[in-house]
Amino acid sequence: MREGIDLLRDMLLVRHFEERCARLYQESRIRGFLHLYVGEEAVAAGVLGELEPDDNLVATYREHGHALLKGVDPGAVMAEMFGRQEGCSGGRGGSMHLFDAAHRLFGGNAIVGGGLPLAVGLALADRLTRTPRVTACFFGEGAVAEGEFHECMNLAALWELPVLFCCENNLYAMGTALERSEADTDLSVRAATYGMAAWSVDGMDVEAVQHATRRALAMVRAGQPCFLELRTYRFRAHSMYDPELYRDKAEVARWKERDPIAAFRGRLEAAGVLSPEEAERLDREAAARVDDAVAFAEAGTLEPLETLTRHVYADRGTR
Amino acid sequence: MKLTGREAMRQAMRRAMAADDRVFLMGEDVGRYGGCFGVSKGMLEEFGAERVRDTPLSESAFVGAGIGAAMAGLRPIVEIMTCNFSLLALDQILNNAATLRHMSDGQFGVPLVIRMTTGGGRQLAAQHSHSLEGWYAHIPGIKVLTPGTVEDFAGMLQPALDDPDPVLIFEHGALYNAEAELADSAPAVDITSAALRRTGTDITLITYGGSLPLCLDAADQLAADGISAEVVDLRVLRPLDDTTVIASVSRTHRAVVVDEGWRSVGIAAEVSARIMEQAFWELDGPVARVCTAEVPLPYPKHLEEAALPSVGRVLDAARELVGHG
Numbered sequence: 001m002r003e004g005i006d007l008l009r010d011m012l013l014v015r016h017f018e019e020r021c022a023r024l025y026q027e028s029r030i031r032g033f034l035h036l037y038v039g040e041e042a043v044a045a046g047v048l049g050e051l052e053p054d055d056n057l058v059a060t061y062r063e064h065g066h067a068l069l070k071g072v073d074p075g076a077v078m079a080e081m082f083g084r085q086e087g088c089s090g091g092r093g094g095s096m097h098l099f100d101a102a103h104r105l106f107g108g109n110a111i112v113g114g115g116l117p118l119a120v121g122l123a124l125a126d127r128l129t130r131t132p133r134v135t136a137c138f139f140g141e142g143a144v145a146e147g148e149f150h151e152c153m154n155l156a157a158l159w160e161l162p163v164l165f166c167c168e169n170n171l172y173a174m175g176t177a178l179e180r181s182e183a184d185t186d187l188s189v190r191a192a193t194y195g196m197a198a199w200s201v202d203g204m205d206v207e208a209v210q211h212a213t214r215r216a217l218a219m220v221r222a223g224q225p226c227f228l229e230l231r232t233y234r235f236r237a238h239s240m241y242d243p244e245l246y247r248d249k250a251e252v253a254r255w256k257e258r259d260p261i262a263a264f265r266g267r268l269e270a271a272g273v274l275s276p277e278e279a280e281r282l283d284r285e286a287a288a289r290v291d292d293a294v295a296f297a298e299a300g301t302l303e304p305l306e307t308l309t310r311h312v313y314a315d316r317g318t319r
Numbered sequence: 320m321k322l323t324g325r326e327a328m329r330q331a332m333r334r335a336m337a338a339d340d341r342v343f344l345m346g347e348d349v350g351r352y353g354g355c356f357g358v359s360k361g362m363l364e365e366f367g368a369e370r371v372r373d374t375p376l377s378e379s380a381f382v383g384a385g386i387g388a389a390m391a392g393l394r395p396i397v398e399i400m401t402c403n404f405s406l407l408a409l410d411q412i413l414n415n416a417a418t419l420r421h422m423s424d425g426q427f428g429v430p431l432v433i434r435m436t437t438g439g440g441r442q443l444a445a446q447h448s449h450s451l452e453g454w455y456a457h458i459p460g461i462k463v464l465t466p467g468t469v470e471d472f473a474g475m476l477q478p479a480l481d482d483p484d485p486v487l488i489f490e491h492g493a494l495y496n497a498e499a500e501l502a503d504s505a506p507a508v509d510i511t512s513a514a515l516r517r518t519g520t521d522i523t524l525i526t527y528g529g530s531l532p533l534c535l536d537a538a539d540q541l542a543a544d545g546i547s548a549e550v551v552d553l554r555v556l557r558p559l560d561d562t563t564v565i566a567s568v569s570r571t572h573r574a575v576v577v578d579e580g581w582r583s584v585g586i587a588a589e590v591s592a593r594i595m596e597q598a599f600w601e602l603d604g605p606v607a608r609v610c611t612a613e614v615p616l617p618y619p620k621h622l623e624e625a626a627l628p629s630v631g632r633v634l635d636a637a638r639e640l641v642g643h644g
Binding site for chain 2: 056085089090091092093097099100101106107109111114116117118119120121122123124125126128129147148151152154155158310311312313314315
């Protein structure tokens with residue numbers, strides 16, 4: 001369980017990491033698709049701070065923050081962006097496919113909705129083996145349009161599986177606004193029709209996310225799936241290729257006034273929990289951690305061509 | 320003990336579940352109904368609803384759930400009614416099951432078995448009859464088994480469950496009622512190799528699954544004509560056992576590939592290409608293919624029969640090749 005200053009520290013780490021990734025992309029140090037989480041940090045910080053180390057995490061292709069806050073080493077995440085074998089997926093996955101067995105991160109998944117069946121299966125395994133563990137499954141509001149979402153909501157409710165469904169509603173599925181793709185845009189009402197507790201949360205307020213997660217996890221740990229719609233906004237483009245023709249700058253500016261990090265820092269300072277000097281120090285520490293991560297990634301090595309086809313199948317003799 | 324293909328697979332599942340708590344079965348109507356084709360009949364009563372799980376008609380969700388449960392250490396058997404329906408789960412099979420080990424640099428494996436019915440011949444028309452195992456054999460990261468004998472129905476499941484990677488078993492619907500005498504303790508079979516089902520010297524018939532009985536019949540009739548045909552049962556479509564195929568063709572110098580998939584871009588094309596690459600100078604004539612006509616399978620019996628490989632078409636192809644050889 002993370003409290004005040006820890007939550008701010010978590011969000012700052014993600015913010016600095018993502019802003020650095022954007023610069024590294026512009027310098028062509030990172031390639032492929034890169035989806036940044038800037039603006040949405042309160043969601044990952046509020047939810048993941050409530051998970052136990054042994055809980056499962058299934059994430060999307062916008063999952064750097066989730067990996068970092070599940071405890072994956074920032075250097076290993078950055079090395080993955082660099083395609084180095086010291087990366088958390090050996091450099092083979094890149095930004096969209098972060099894995100870490102030690103931290104029970106079962107992947108970023110680059111198929112919208114594709115991680116939900118995995119989460120159901122992980123929870124089913126825990127149910128069958130009587131393991132008291134929760135699976136947190138993140139996905140965007142775009143996934144609500146996929147058949148897999150509906151299949152999985154039904155199956156998790158039918159089989160009473162311990163899944164926390166975390167719908168990060170940032171209003172746009174790439175460039176398609178929610179009201180342009182859904183006949184009914186009230187996602188928690190729709191989720192509730194599957195027979196599970198579901199409600200909407202201000203995803204720009206880390207404490208609101210934390211409180212909602214606590215309430216939801218109590219239900220999930222008691223054996224019922226739960227659905228949270230986390231209303232948030234991405235400040236940056238969908239990916240580095242996106243010219244943002246589908247939303248106007250005034251809208252982005254309005255949401256930036258609700259920056260979850262600035263808002264929470266202001267709240268801590270007003271409450272006297274944090275001085276401006278301490279806040280600046282936390283900011284510098286986060287930047288320094290990212291500096292270290294970049295240095296680690298830069299020192300990383302490229303996988304030799306000889307092992308290109310390794311792990312397509314298990315090595316003989318392993319089980 | 321005389322068993323049908325259906326009973327052989329059921330026996331293999333029952334033995335696996337009795338021996339290993341991690342093994343469970345899920346799919347549409349596998350429990351109360353007893354399986355769409357009766358394969359799991361009685362298993363619900365024997366193992367209970369937790370381990371013989373009826374699922375909603377949600378192929379993507381329950382196949383994906385099998386993948387997740389396998390990643391977590393269980394050994395699920397997922398049954399899909401027909402391979403046509405498996406297309407509703409293709410995202411999970413291709414984008415998750417086949418990729419996760421490589422993409423995670425070996426951190427996660429998917430020790431999952433997916434069983435499904437394949438093939439035509441039962442007048443089930445164009446959405447229940449196709450042979451898509453060749454499609455799946457295109458995908459690195461999964462293994463594709465095609466039992467063609469009751470012995471393989473009995474013996475392929477356990478090694479598939481023991482395999483650390485996802486294994487798809489395509490069960491030809493016509494073989495569920497095939498009967499054979501099996502030893503009570505039928506041993507697990509090798510799931511890495513093709514099998515020589517009949518030896519011969521003049522020509523090799525290369526086939527698998529539901530087309531194996533056709534080829535054995537054809538070989539009998541060819542023998543009456545004085546043509547000695549060897550029959551290779553591929554058994555495993557991925558990874559393909561080139562060695563057995565090339566060794567046989569190098570002895571007989573002629574090959575007919577018989578495959579119930581469509582002819583274009585199918586498994587027969589792949590086998591033919593490998594023979595060309597590895598045994599070109601051994602050949603006395605071009606490799607022939609007998610495949611399904613390039614149509615969605617029709618309902619009327621005479622049209623379906625005309626579309627599918629038959630003993631007559633295998634004989635024609637073999638005689639022409641030997642005549643020209």
